[in-house]
Amino acid sequence: MITIEEHYIDTLTEKIFRLLKGEIPESLKLPADFPENEVKQTVTYFNKFLTEYREFSDFIFSISQGKLDFPPPASKIKVMQATKSLQSNLRHLTWKTIQIAGGDFNQKIDFIGDFSAAFNQMTLQLKQAFEEIKQKNEELFQMNEEISAQRDEIESQHAKLSKQQKDILASIAYASRIQKALLPEENILKENVTEYFIFYLPRDIVSGDFYWFAKIDEKLIVVAADCTGHGVPGAFMSMLGVSFLNQIVIESKIIEPAKALNELRNKVKISLSQTGKRGESQDGMDIAFCTIDLITTELQFAGAYNSLFLYRKNFSENIFDFIEIKADRMPIGVHPRDNQDFTNHSITLQEKDRFYIFSDGYASQFGGEKVEKFKTKGLQELLLNIQNENLTSQNEILTKTFFAWKRHLEQMDDILVIGIEI
Amino acid sequence: MFREERTEPHFTWEMLGDIQLGRPNLGTKTEVAVYRLMQFTLRDILISEVGVEKADEIFYKAGQLAGREFYKNLMPKTYKDFNHFVEVLQETLKNLNIGILRIEYANLEKMFFTLSVAEDLDCSGLPVCGEEICTYDEGFINGVLFEYTGVDFRVKETDCWCSGDRVCRFDVRPQEN
Numbered sequence: 001m002i003t004i005e006e007h008y009i010d011t012l013t014e015k016i017f018r019l020l021k022g023e024i025p026e027s028l029k030l031p032a033d034f035p036e037n038e039v040k041q042t043v044t045y046f047n048k049f050l051t052e053y054r055e056f057s058d059f060i061f062s063i064s065q066g067k068l069d070f071p072p073p074a075s076k077i078k079v080m081q082a083t084k085s086l087q088s089n090l091r092h093l094t095w096k097t098i099q100i101a102g103g104d105f106n107q108k109i110d111f112i113g114d115f116s117a118a119f120n121q122m123t124l125q126l127k128q129a130f131e132e133i134k135q136k137n138e139e140l141f142q143m144n145e146e147i148s149a150q151r152d153e154i155e156s157q158h159a160k161l162s163k164q165q166k167d168i169l170a171s172i173a174y175a176s177r178i179q180k181a182l183l184p185e186e187n188i189l190k191e192n193v194t195e196y197f198i199f200y201l202p203r204d205i206v207s208g209d210f211y212w213f214a215k216i217d218e219k220l221i222v223v224a225a226d227c228t229g230h231g232v233p234g235a236f237m238s239m240l241g242v243s244f245l246n247q248i249v250i251e252s253k254i255i256e257p258a259k260a261l262n263e264l265r266n267k268v269k270i271s272l273s274q275t276g277k278r279g280e281s282q283d284g285m286d287i288a289f290c291t292i293d294l295i296t297t298e299l300q301f302a303g304a305y306n307s308l309f310l311y312r313k314n315f316s317e318n319i320f321d322f323i324e325i326k327a328d329r330m331p332i333g334v335h336p337r338d339n340q341d342f343t344n345h346s347i348t349l350q351e352k353d354r355f356y357i358f359s360d361g362y363a364s365q366f367g368g369e370k371v372e373k374f375k376t377k378g379l380q381e382l383l384l385n386i387q388n389e390n391l392t393s394q395n396e397i398l399t400k401t402f403f404a405w406k407r408h409l410e411q412m413d414d415i416l417v418i419g420i421e422i
Numbered sequence: 423m424f425r426e427e428r429t430e431p432h433f434t435w436e437m438l439g440d441i442q443l444g445r446p447n448l449g450t451k452t453e454v455a456v457y458r459l460m461q462f463t464l465r466d467i468l469i470s471e472v473g474v475e476k477a478d479e480i481f482y483k484a485g486q487l488a489g490r491e492f493y494k495n496l497m498p499k500t501y502k503d504f505n506h507f508v509e510v511l512q513e514t515l516k517n518l519n520i521g522i523l524r525i526e527y528a529n530l531e532k533m534f535f536t537l538s539v540a541e542d543l544d545c546s547g548l549p550v551c552g553e554e555i556c557t558y559d560e561g562f563i564n565g566v567l568f569e570y571t572g573v574d575f576r577v578k579e580t581d582c583w584c585s586g587d588r589v590c591r592f593d594v595r596p597q598e599n
Contacts, residue, residue, distance in 0.1 A: 088588075
C-alpha cells in the first residue's frame with residue numbers, strides 16, 4: 001500500500017485545473033529523495049505531457065501566425081502528428097502558389113479535400129484568364145506592328161509630299177519673280193501723275209491680277225486686269241494678257257480703250273481656241289483700261305466687267321462727288337455678246353480728281369461681324385470717306401481695313417486697287 | 423541473368439518481364455501488403471545476416487538504382503524547367519500509387535529542397551516505433567534527382583510515419599563532397 005502526502009495530490013490537482021483554465025503550469029517537482037514508486041512515475045509522465053503540450057502550443061501558435069518554417073517538435077501525440085501534417089500541407093501550398101505566381105499554371109493540388117478542387121479550379125481560371133490576356137496582347141502587338149508599318153508608310157508618303165510641295169513652292173516662288181519682272185516699272189506713274197497708289201495683294205505666291213502701264217507720246221495708259229482663277233492658272237493667263245497688251249499698245253499703237261479691248265478679246269479667243277462651242281475653255285479676264293491725255297486731261301475708259309470710280313471735289317460745297325463709269329457686262333474672252341464692241345467712255349479730269357480701277361478681289365472678301373462680302377458698294381463708300389487723305393494714306397487705310405475686315409478668314413481672291421490723281 | 427555472380431549492378435528493365443502477358447487474369451497490380459511483406463521480410467533477414475547499418479546501406483543503394491531506372495524507363499526525358507519536372511514526377515508517382523509527393527521548399531540556386539511523401543508505399547500506417555525507416559525511399563529520390571540534374575544529392579528522412587508523423591519528410595541537398 002502506497003502512502004502519499006495530501007499536498008502532492010493537491011498540487012497535481014491545481015496544475016490540471018490551471019491547464020484546463022488555459023494556462024501552461026510549471027512542471028511538478030518532487031524531492032530528490034522521493035522514492036521510486038507509482039506516484040513518482042505518474043508525476044514523471046505528467047511532466048512529460050506538460051513539456052510536449054508546451055512545445056505543441058508554441059508550434060501551433062507559430063503556424064497560426066503564418067510561420068511555416070517553425071521546426072516541428074518530436075512528439076508522437078495525435079494532435080502533434082495532425083499539426084505536422086497541416087504544416088506540411090501549408091508549406092506545400094505555399095510552394096505551389098509561388099510556382100503559379102511565377103506563371104506555371106499547370107500546378108495542381110491533390111488530396112486536400114474540397115480545397116484541392118477549389119484551388120485547382122482557381123488555377124484553371126487563372127490560366128484561362130492569362131491565356132486570354134496573352135492572346136489579346138499578341139493581337140495588340142500585331143495591331144501595333146501593323147499600325148507602325150502604316151505609320152511608317154504615311155511618314156514616307158508625307159516626306160515625299162513635303163518634298164514635292166517644297167519643290168512646287170520653289171518653282172512657284174521662282175515663277176513669281178518672273179511675273180513681277182513682267183509687271184511694269186512704277187516710274188511711268190511716278191513721273192507722270194501727281195499721286196498714285198497700287199494696293200496689290202496676291203492670294204497665293206503668284207497672281208491672276210495684274211496691272212500694266214505704258215506711255216505713248218503724251219498718252220498714259222493704265223490697266224487693271226483680273227484673269228480667270230488665281231494662283232498658277234491665273235498667273236499663266238496674266239502673262240498672256242501682258243504679252244497681248246504689249247503687242248496691242250506698244251507695237252500696234254492702239255491706245256483707244258474700247259479698240260484695245262476689242263483687240264485683246266480677239267487675241268485671247270484665238271490663242272485659247274475659243275469659238276463659242278460647248279466644252280471649250282471659258283477662260284479670260286475682266287479688265288479696266290484707261291488712256292489719259294496728259295495735255296488735255298481727257299480720260300478715256302473702257303471696261304470688261306470692271307468699272308471706274310471717280311471722286312471729284314465739289315469746292316463750293318466742300319464735298320466729294322462720286323462718278324462711276326460703268327464697264328460693259330462682258331469679259332475679255334468668249335461670251336454670248338462677244339461680237340459687240342466694247343464701249344469707249346470719255347471724261348475730262350479736273351483738278352484734284354482721283355480715279356480708281358480695281359479687280360473684284362477687295363469687294364468679294366468675306367469678313368466682318370456677319371461674315372459677308374465687303375461688296376463694291378463698301379469699297380465705293382470707303383474710298384469716299386477717305387478722300388481727304390492723300391493717296392499714300394489711302395493705300396494704308398485700304399490695307400488696314402482689308403485685314404480688319406478679313407480677320408482670321410482666308411483671303412478669297414487676288415486683290416488689286418489702283419488709285420491715281422493726275 | 424538473375425543468378426549470375428556480379429560485383430556491380432546488372433539490372434535492366436527487361437528483368438521485370440512482360441507482366442501483362444504473364445498475368446492475363448490477375449493483372450499488373452497487387453496488394454500493398456504483399457509488397458511490404460517482401461520488403462520487411464527481406465529487411466528482417468538482412469539485418470539478421472549483416473546488421474542494421476549494412477541492411478540500410480543495401481536498401482539505400484537498391485532504392486537509388488530503382489530511382490534511376492524509374493526515371494529512365496517511366497518518365498519523359500525533356501522538361502521545360504524544374505517545376506515541370508516536379509509536376510510530371512508528382513503525377514507519375516500518384517498514377518502508380520507510390521505516394522503523394524509534395525514540395526514544401528525549394529531553393530534552386532543552392533539546390534536545397536524539402537519534400538514530403540504522404541500515403542507512402544513503404545511506411546504509411548506502420549506502427550509508431552520512433553524510427554525513420556524509409557532508406558529505400560531516400561535512395562529512390564536520390565536516383566531520380568541524379569538522373570534529372572546530374573547532381574548527387576544527400577537525401578535524409580527527417581520525419582517518418584514510424585516516428586509518429588503522418589507524412590515522410592525528406593531533406594535534400596547536394597552531397598558535401
